[in-house]
Amino acid sequence: MTAEDSASSSAERRQQLRQLGHDIKSHLGVVTMGFQALDGVKSDPEEFAEIYAVIQEEGVKPLKESVLALIELACQEPKE
Amino acid sequence: MTAEDSASSSAERRQQLRQLGHDIKSHLGVVTMGFQALDGVKSDPEEFAEIYAVIQEEGVKPLKESVLALIELACQEPKE
Numbered sequence: 001m002t003a004e005d006s007a008s009s010s011a012e013r014r015q016q017l018r019q020l021g022h023d024i025k026s027h028l029g030v031v032t033m034g035f036q037a038l039d040g041v042k043s044d045p046e047e048f049a050e051i052y053a054v055i056q057e058e059g060v061k062p063l064k065e066s067v068l069a070l071i072e073l074a075c076q077e078p079k080e
Numbered sequence: 081m082t083a084e085d086s087a088s089s090s091a092e093r094r095q096q097l098r099q100l101g102h103d104i105k106s107h108l109g110v111v112t113m114g115f116q117a118l119d120g121v122k123s124d125p126e127e128f129a130e131i132y133a134v135i136q137e138e139g140v141k142p143l144k145e146s147v148l149a150l151i152e153l154a155c156q157e158p159k160e
Contacts, residue, residue, distance in 0.1 A: 014155045021151040025144070031111065032140055035118075035132060042122040052119060060115055067108055070147065071101040074154035075094070 013073070020070040027066060030059035093153070100150040107146060110139035 034055035041047040114135035121127040 017151050017154050021147060024147050028140055028144060031115075032136070035135065038118065038122075039128070039132065042125070042128060045122075048122055055115065060112055064108060064112070067104055067143075067147070070150065071104060074150050075097045075101055 016073060017070065020066050020073065023066045024063065024070065027059055027063035031055060031063060034059055097150065097153060100146055100153065104143060104146045104150060107139050107143035111135055111143065114139055 034051060037051050038048060038055070041051060114131055117131050118128065118135075121131060
């Protein structure tokens with residue numbers, strides 16, 4: 001591997017880590033805002049179920065995936 | 081820096097990365113389990129508010145902090 005390859009793969013890795021961090025913050029935003037919305041509709045079972053499903057599909061699930069991907073990438077040693 | 085220092089700081093760094101990964105998974109567990117619990121207490125405003133606060137304080141907030149710490153550590157070049 002040349003010095004150039006190494007620099008680019010290391011920069012790429014940092015870029016991926018930052019992108020995952022960005023994704024995680026945005027999924028957390030969906031979760032937090034969704035929870036606030038849930039609080040307002042707890043007396044309407046239909047709306048509650050709807051918002052609950054959105055939090056699950058667009059917040060909790062992708063959050064879990066991004067977090068696991070981040071941990072895996074972060075715990076790998078960068079390629080030298 | 082001696083070879084011994086380098087090995088120990090690199091092992092220490094991996095240890096910190098693993099610890100952060102472990103913390104993050106446990107905060108994620110609070111978010112997912114808390115979320116499931118919310119559905120069961122929607123008719124009890126007091127319990128709902130209590131679980132909501134736990135998810136926020138013991139799930140979302142520390143998750144965000146650990147994710148940022150993990151990214152920062154992972155983006156640092158290991159000391160060689």
